[in-house]
Amino acid sequence: MKEKKALHRFAIALMFLYLFMPLIATFLYSIATDWYDTVLPKGLTLSWYVKLFQDVRFVAALGRTLFACSVAVGLNIAVMVVSLFIVSLYLPKLERLLQAFVMLPYAIPGVIGAVGLIKVYSSGPLAISGTVWLLIGAYFVVILPYTYQGTRNSMRTVDLPQLVSAAELLGATKPKAFFKVVLPNILPGVMVSALLSFSVLFGEFVLTNLLVGGYYETVQIYLMRRMRESGHLSSAVVISYYLFVFCLSWIALKLGQNFKNGNFDNLRGKKYELPHYR
Amino acid sequence: MSYLIIDKVTKKFDGMVVLDEISLAVERGELVTLLGPSGCGKSTLLRCIAGLNEVDGGRILLNDRDITYLAPRKRGVGMVFQSYALFPNMTVYENVAFGLKMQGLKGDRIAARVREMIDLVGLAGKEGSYPRELSGGQQQRVALARSMIVEPDVLLLDEPFNALDAKIRKTLQMELKNIQKKSGMTMIFVTHDQEEALTISDRIFVINEGRVAQSGKPLEIYSQPANEFVARFIGNFNVLKGEEFEQLVGEPLFTGKSLAIRPEVIKLSLNGENGKGHNGSWRIKGKVVGVFLKGNILRYRVRSKDSILDVDVLNNSMDCSINYDTWVDLVIPKDEVKVLNL
Numbered sequence: 001m002k003e004k005k006a007l008h009r010f011a012i013a014l015m016f017l018y019l020f021m022p023l024i025a026t027f028l029y030s031i032a033t034d035w036y037d038t039v040l041p042k043g044l045t046l047s048w049y050v051k052l053f054q055d056v057r058f059v060a061a062l063g064r065t066l067f068a069c070s071v072a073v074g075l076n077i078a079v080m081v082v083s084l085f086i087v088s089l090y091l092p093k094l095e096r097l098l099q100a101f102v103m104l105p106y107a108i109p110g111v112i113g114a115v116g117l118i119k120v121y122s123s124g125p126l127a128i129s130g131t132v133w134l135l136i137g138a139y140f141v142v143i144l145p146y147t148y149q150g151t152r153n154s155m156r157t158v159d160l161p162q163l164v165s166a167a168e169l170l171g172a173t174k175p176k177a178f179f180k181v182v183l184p185n186i187l188p189g190v191m192v193s194a195l196l197s198f199s200v201l202f203g204e205f206v207l208t209n210l211l212v213g214g215y216y217e218t219v220q221i222y223l224m225r226r227m228r229e230s231g232h233l234s235s236a237v238v239i240s241y242y243l244f245v246f247c248l249s250w251i252a253l254k255l256g257q258n259f260k261n262g263n264f265d266n267l268r269g270k271k272y273e274l275p276h277y278r
Numbered sequence: 279m280s281y282l283i284i285d286k287v288t289k290k291f292d293g294m295v296v297l298d299e300i301s302l303a304v305e306r307g308e309l310v311t312l313l314g315p316s317g318c319g320k321s322t323l324l325r326c327i328a329g330l331n332e333v334d335g336g337r338i339l340l341n342d343r344d345i346t347y348l349a350p351r352k353r354g355v356g357m358v359f360q361s362y363a364l365f366p367n368m369t370v371y372e373n374v375a376f377g378l379k380m381q382g383l384k385g386d387r388i389a390a391r392v393r394e395m396i397d398l399v400g401l402a403g404k405e406g407s408y409p410r411e412l413s414g415g416q417q418q419r420v421a422l423a424r425s426m427i428v429e430p431d432v433l434l435l436d437e438p439f440n441a442l443d444a445k446i447r448k449t450l451q452m453e454l455k456n457i458q459k460k461s462g463m464t465m466i467f468v469t470h471d472q473e474e475a476l477t478i479s480d481r482i483f484v485i486n487e488g489r490v491a492q493s494g495k496p497l498e499i500y501s502q503p504a505n506e507f508v509a510r511f512i513g514n515f516n517v518l519k520g521e522e523f524e525q526l527v528g529e530p531l532f533t534g535k536s537l538a539i540r541p542e543v544i545k546l547s548l549n550g551e552n553g554k555g556h557n558g559s560w561r562i563k564g565k566v567v568g569v570f571l572k573g574n575i576l577r578y579r580v581r582s583k584d585s586i587l588d589v590d591v592l593n594n595s596m597d598c599s600i601n602y603d604t605w606v607d608l609v610i611p612k613d614e615v616k617v618l619n620l
Contacts, residue, residue: 159361165330166363168350170428171380180376184367 023242030235048236058237061222068132068218069201072139073147077194080147081186085178088160102148105141113138114210130215138207143197150196154189158182191253199245279342281306281464282327282432287336289322289488296322298488299336304432304481309458309465311475314485315511320468323485324434327466328357341431351380356430360437362421364409370396370420371405377428395423398457415446422454432464439474451478472512476500484508501540505619509538514577516541516587517618526585527560527610536618541590543614546578547607548600560610566602580608 030048032041052058087095122129167177205220227234280303289297296319304310312320325331329350338346345353364373378388399419409417418438439447455478458465469475475482476496484491492504503509509517516539520532568579578589
């Protein structure tokens with residue numbers, strides 16, 4: 001029995017090593033002074049990070065990426081949650097159609113999608129080619145499958161029609177039923193979808209490069225350009241990116257747990273107490 | 279004028295008639311039961327009263343108000359669902375207080391009312407628990423408290439004890455009856471369980487195929503079934519064709535009619551004599567073809583000529599001596615043979 005456990009632990013450790021090795025190597029390279037002909041770097045330095053965060057171009061690129069991703073994810077989640085709420089409650093027959101629509105981005109390769117978008121939006125009444133708005137629009141479409149799946153799954157974990165009926169019979173209007181009862185119960189799922197979508201967009205390169213390229217330098221474009229200059233610097237960008245996504249995941253999961261428990265006061269640092277009751 | 283009037287309400291789903299011009303009236307402070315088999319339309323009627331299903335015809339009047347087309351929140355109707363429908367993100371306290379918050383009440387007034395209601399349903403000490411931390415019975419109590427606290431004109435209960443085990447179910451039936459008597463609230467209870475309906479109701483509406491098959495007090499429904507459906511559904515009546523019964527007793531009295539006899543009114547005895555019974559009863563001979571133990575009752579299935587009759591006797595040690603293939607005498611009181619409407 002003990003031998004089996006040790007074997008399991010060894011297998012898991014091996015898997016983790018395999019998964020984290022590239023990240024560890026990238027991190028080591030991002031803090032290495034020289035690393036050519038030795039097993040480990042010759043010296044360690046944080047200068048690449050200092051250089052990176054002192055570079056106004058990087059900070060600006062990070063800001064642009066955050067802006068484009070946040071707007072696209074925020075808009076998408078708002079539209080998806082409301083659409084799915086309406087479809088689940090009043091138009092369940094349309095769910096298959098909605099599913100077919102949102103799965104379309106899977107079927108269209110990024111390059112083809114980008115060329116099509118440029119062609120449509122380079123002239124005519126909505127000439128937004130080369131602007132961040134076209135990028136946000138494209139991002140919106142790219143993450144549809146992720147937000148749809150996550151939101152739909154979390155809606156299925158609660159008996160949505162019955163909860164809304166119960167809230168309405170207790171005097172709630174439909175918007176109140178949605179915000180007080182439905183949203184807190186689906187929020188963990190929605191948060192996870194949002195996070196997943198954010199991560200997908202944060203690492204997306206093909207669409208960004210083709211649609212906006214140098215006009216709107218995002219972290220991905222910045223990374224590509226700096227890679228030619230210094231491997232250490234691009235490694236620092238990659239590690240910063242991972243740390244950022246990690247922090248984002250942690251915050252989103254914590255928020256999700258708090259909302260799920262109905263413990264909204266904890267978010268404000270106030271412990272929940274029953275009012276004048278005991 | 280009655281407190282709640284359902285006037286020729288019709289409801290169709292995809293062209294299929296579920297409620298067929300159903301009409302009934304409920305008085306203030308009554309606990310009535312809509313009793314019927316699955317798919318008879320009783321839950322649909324409840325949802326129509328609550329405004330969760332739109333009606334295709336007819337009117338619903340509550341306390342002299344036409345509520346047929348009002349939004350659910352404006353009807354003054356509360357509802358307890360079969361699956362409880364408690365809000366998972368809220369504690370017991372918050373669930374019960376939800377309706378009062380929606381009414382715009384604040385702090386202390388809410389707390390006092392919630393305390394009163396939680397005490398009434400026996401959940402003191404559970405205020406801070408989430409629904410997932412409660413048993414099925416406790417969850418149903420929360421659902422009841424949550425619906426009652428807003429003091430609806432009428433409270434609808436859609437098979438609320440279905441998911442509970444027999445013991446808790448019986449306890450809650452008694453508690454519901456007590457709570458209803460204490461509060462004086464008008465309640466409409468939906469169930470497919472005859473025993474439950476007979477136990478708790480002031481009046482019963484037996485529903486079949488979207489219409490009221492019979493209505494009346496529990497004893498009336500049980501002892502005087504109006505038709506074959508009610509007789510078969512409400513109890514374990516022996517339902518016989520008139521000709522079949524005439525063959526059994528040898529008297530031509532019921533040609534073309536349908537008859538119902540309760541199993542417990544037939545007297546069963548060993549070694550009796552065949553032939554006609556004394557005035558006021560028939561005596562017939564039969565052979566026991568089945569014995570079923572139903573707790574305090576023993577049910578004998580007896581074949582006499584071409585008919586099968588069920589006979590219920592109190593389960594005591596003496597009766598246990600009657601086994602399969604024993605010849606027995608059955609005495610059927612004449613006034614207990616009910617002629618059913620066709």
